[in-house]
Amino acid sequence: MKFTFYILLFSFVIQAQETGFQIARLKYSGGSDWYNDPSAEVNLLNFVNENTTIKVNPDYVAADLSEDDIFNYPFLFITGHGNIVFSDSDTDKLRDYLENGGFIYIDDDYGLNNAVRREMKKIFPEKDFVELPFNHGIYNSFYNFESGPPKTHEHDNKPAQGFGLFIEERLVVYYTFESNPSDGWADAQIHKNPEVVREEALKFGTNIIVWALSN
Secondary structure, three states: OHHHHHHHHHHHHHHHHHHOEOOEEEEOEOOOOOOOOOHHHHHHHHHHHHHOOOOEOOOOOEEEOOOOHHHHOOEEEEEEOOOOEOOHHHHHHHHHHHHOOOEEEEEEOOOOHHHHHHHHHHHOOOOOOEEOOOOOHHHOOOOOOOOOOOOOOOOOOOOOEEEEEEEOOEEEEEEEEOOOHHHHHOOHHHHOOOHHHHHHHHHHHHHHHHHHHHO
16 A cells, blocks of 8 residues: 555656646545535635645545545545544555655534544544644744634634644644634635635635645
8 A cells, every 4th residue: 555655646746747736625434514615625725826836726626535536635635514434444544645645634614523533543543633832833834823723713612723643743634623714715605704814714724735745
């Protein structure tokens, strides 16, 4: 699997030079709406294209864990409102993916927290999420977020938090809780966030992409 990953990752690098960076929405089991707000990644990638030198491919794409789709993308996005379940096969694939250079961003759209922590523990039983300090590089990789993740959407009147899982010194999973920036990426009419809030969320998403690509 690792050898296969390196071949696929090399192929992606060559393809990305021609077609641009792409985010893959992770399709998972468990009943949650993994597919909600499909405009989110498209709008974020368009924002990245307009405000950075990163070449992007702003098409919505889903990666199916039942296949080997994830190994075609260096950046996976997980969101939803409920339960997540990874099979043993899913767990093995995600561990290989992360150990060999992949990056996952998880945004709790509300109600994912227990499932996220339980299922990620299957992937790395020996690891726990740690809250990132506000001086972590992800918060100033392109735009400056001195107070960490923005509060894009109110859930339970708790502060926004950003957590990470690391392999040695490398951040491989970044997880936002009580923040929900991906709501701000979606088309303006969906969540009706003020424009200043949407722009803040898009800037924060840009930071995540810049960090993932440069680390």
